[in-house]
Amino acid sequence: MFRNQYDTDVTTWSPAGRLFQVEYAMEAVKQGSAAIGLRSKTHVVLGCVNKANSELSSHQKKIFKVDDHIGVAIAGLTADGRVLSRYMRNECINYSFTYESPLPVGRLVVQLADKAQVCTQRSWKRPYGVGLLVAGLDESGAHLYYNCPSGNYFEYQAFAIGSRSQAAKTYLERRFESFRDTTRDDLVKDALMAIRETLQGETLKSSVCTVAVVGVGEPFHVLDQGTVQQMIDAFEIVAEQEGPAAEPDVDSGQEASAEPEPEQGAAAGEGVAPMDI
């Protein structure tokens, strides 16, 4: 995108009917580190890549619990994301207090979208520079939504945002049909595989990613590093056994691993070659 004479403020249309400031805000989302979300009939998993600026600092928090039944992963300006999470938490808690019932995700997402839209139509405001993947449960099942700085929102079976998210999206596109009826653990493994795609060859370990789950009978929570590392270890071996592609080290694939659990066998059996570039 190049600078032009219609991009100074959000209340100026371009002759082609575009609001450049809003589009620039969406660019900010693309620059943030990746966040992915996927859902089955009963569970939703959110994952994100967490890279600290330096070894000395802690990494940015990108996944927020909004309520027991709703969580959000963000990409873009994390400060804007924090503010919006606070708004979402407020809305949920107010609804719960008045109605003693959890706020339906679909309604929260619309409120969030309307809030974002306001910023696209006021000359003294700027759009929020953050994309949100909202995962939640309500009466009609598990839902995953993507909220955009433009004020649009969409519901997804699986989605990825942020830098190098295209690699994850490609992986998800190949596999999404199986998500609906899959088990919770397989869903988490698929999330980890998708995160791995965005790392572009870098080793996937629990210190660079965060995973959170919400499901029927399972309130939203972030999985601890130990559990995540276990799951990574469990499927990395299987992935290496699948054969060539990314890993040049073929010898490790010959190690006899422990009897793979049936679900892993099924996942490997799908014949998904990790990321042919």
Place this chain on the structure above:
Amino acid sequence: MNFMASKQPENSLLSPESDSQRTLYPYVTGTSVVALKYKDGILMAADMGGSYGSTLRYKSVERMKPIGKHSLLGASGEISDFQEILRYLDELILYDNMWDDGNSLGPKEVHNYLTRVMYNRRNKFNPLWNSLVLGGLKNGQKYLGTVSMIGVNFEDNHVATGFGNHLARPILRQEWHENLSFEDGVRLLEKCMRVLLYRDRSAVNKLQIAKITEDGVTISQPYSLKTYWEFSAFENPAQGAIGSW
């Protein structure tokens, strides 16, 4: 209300606008509402009387109304406040429907909303002078609750307001059981309403029974209960009384 005697400034925290806007006492009131859970949902009964003090002035007041798709509201107390509550709920249900998203407010949500409204009004010393009974079911889950004018709320298998608490609840405690049939439920409610008719001076012999099931709300046509006045105790009630008055 003695503390009113002192002059309150109009914008004090104790009163909204000026004192004449606060509810001090009720004018046209309805008496007990009785309700119970039965096999297919909730049954609720209330008579159609609107008393003006000790005068049984209005005899066709509908004190039970359906709310949304899943709830039924019965009220005793000030009738105009009940009508105000119906307006609040109408707006609530309207906005709920306008979302058009497959989610809808169930009886639990409506009950809690009403609790918040009643309690907040009570805190401003301007109560809605009602005792409400909210029953319904959603997705097979039956719900029956009550809220009073001071915001006391709870759920139970059977509830009643006003005199119903003293006369009907003991009967229900003895005879209510899980999975009552519709006929047994109606019979039980009629037993309670009959006792209330005999003993509550504000009761009128014209009542409605409402039911709510998964299929929706039905409110019966008004009818009256058969009463028996030939009990020997009612003949010559002054016999054995001390003195001539």
